[in-house]
Amino acid sequence: MDLVNHLTDRLLFAIPKKGRLNERAVSILKGSDIRFHRSQRLDIALSTNMPVALIFLPASDIPMFVGEGKCDLGITGVDEVKESEVDVELPLDLQFGACKLQVQVPENGPYTKPEQLIGKTIVSSFTNLTKKYFAELEGVPVDQITTKIRYVGGSVEASCALGIADAIVDLVESGETMRAAGLTDISTVLETSAHLIESKNPKGDRDLLQTIKSRIEGVMTAQKYVSCHYNAPTSSLPEVLKITPGRRAPTISKIDDEGWVAVSAMIERKQKGIVMDELKKKGAADIMVFEISNCRV
Ligand SMILES: Nc1ncnc2c1ncn2[C@@H]1O[C@H](COP(=O)(O)OP(=O)(O)OP(=O)(O)O)[C@@H](O)[C@H]1O
Ligand SMILES: O=P(O)(O)OC[C@H]1O[C@H](OP(=O)(O)OP(=O)(O)O)[C@H](O)[C@@H]1O
Structure with a gap:
């Protein structure tokens, strides 16, 4: 084709x-x-x-x-x-892809604050961001900084040990790469995801663009929330609904049991354990949580 x-x-x-x-x-x-x-x-x-x-x-x-x-x-x-x-x-x-772009220096070296690096050599794959950061630190426009910023495309963490940098500016997530290279962070340039x-x-096409954005938003919501279903005595409704207010509002349905209703609501995935504990304490029963495979919001 x-x-x-x-x-x-x-x-x-x-x-x-x-x-x-x-x-x-x-x-x-x-x-x-x-x-x-x-x-x-x-x-x-x-x-x-x-x-x-x-x-x-x-x-x-x-x-x-x-x-x-x-x-x-x-x-x-x-x-x-x-x-x-x-x-x-x-x-x-x-x-x-959440991580931080950080200024890193040799662990047992002389530098503890980014200001001490003014005029020194910094290696990074993010030279524009590094220049801007040092321009702010030096209080001058980017083209007047005295700090030398050098580009390296990968394995930036080796630069200090190889003697080409006094410090580096590189991404840190778990910190394993940084620590393995004998480095420590002294400042954050940017948080990213x-x-x-x-x-x-x-x-x-604008409609198609909107459709794709809305589908991706749906995927994100489906990842963030789970669907929670339970039965509750009508008398405890005000209390249980405070625990599961839903994204917009909970659904409350009649069931064939006098004095009881069924409730369903989206709850945050990371809260599901606490929400189930709290519902149980307030008299809810038959509490179930389901995955949402996809949704539109
Ligand atoms: N350790 C990490 N944890 C989380 N996100 C990261 C991490 N490292 C990089 N990222 C994110 O992923 C993006 C791409 O980085 P990655 O190292 O995968 O590049 P790449 O496309 O493989 O290019 P390269 O060949 O330069 O490594 C980064 O700009 C950052 O947003
Ligand atoms: O804090 P950590 O969890 O150790 O992650 C940080 C490392 O991840 C990225 O590199 P990657 O492994 O993608 O390879 P690269 O150095 O080739 O870009 C980044 O450049 C760091 O080196």
């Missing part, structure tokens, strides 16, 4: 082709029922059930493609968006 000629009437959606964000981004597509088959070695996949083309790109290139309107939507980290200095919409936090990003001048 001539892929390029099949792109014209499709909404172009940029997806991280590898690395930390790839798997979760692909699972969001699956949850949104955007079906596709990606042939080996090809970085473009046409959706088989929607007029969408998925363009698999390095996470760091996605802001540029979306910022220039070459792709309508993308999934990437806020760190990549800020580093690229592009103007895009960030309609949805996808709640994964993966977001859905959107062109300010999308070329694709």
Whole structure:
């Protein structure tokens, strides 16, 4: 199939082709029922059930493609968006890929505060963000900083040991990489997580764009909430409804048992244990919690 000629009437959606964000981004597509088959070695996949083309790109290139309107939507980290200095919409936090961009120094070295690094050499893959950070620290415009910022594309944590940096600015999640390299963090430049990003001048169909955003929002909600069902004495309704107010409102149904009603409501997944305990204490019975496989909100 001539892929390029099949792109014209499709909404172009940029997806991280590898690395930390790839798997979760692909699972969001699956949850949104955007079906596709990606042939080996090809970085473009046409959706088989929607007029969408998925363009698999390095996470760091996605802001540029979306910022220039070459792709309508993308999934990437806020760190990549800020580093690229592009103007895009960030309609949805996808709640994964959370980490911090931090200033890191040798553990037993002389530096304990970022101010001590002014005029020194800093290595990072995020040179724009690092320059901005030190410009603020030095109180001068970016092009007048005395701190030397050098670019390294990967394994940044080795830079201090190799003698090319006094400190690094790199991503930290668990901190394992940092500690293994004998480094410690002294400051946070940015907190980041993966977001859905959107062109300010999308070329694709606006209704389709809205549908995709709403499907992804539904996937996020389905991940955040579970569905809780229980029976409660009518007399305890005011109390149990305080525990399960629902996203909008709980559903209350009559049941064939005098003085009892059935209640169902969405509750936050992370609260489900506490909610069930509290409901039981207030006299609720037959409490059940179900997964929500998908929803529209
Ligand atoms: N340890 C981490 N924990 C959570 N999210 C991370 C982590 N490392 C990176 N990310 C997020 O994933 C994005 C892509 O990082 P990743 O290291 O996967 O890049 P990549 O596309 O594989 O490119 P590279 O070849 O430069 O490693 C980062 O910009 C950040 O938003
Ligand atoms: O705090 P941690 O949980 O250890 O994660 C941090 C590491 O994760 C990222 O690198 P990645 O492993 O993706 O490889 P890279 O160095 O090639 O980018 C980042 O650049 C750090 O090195």
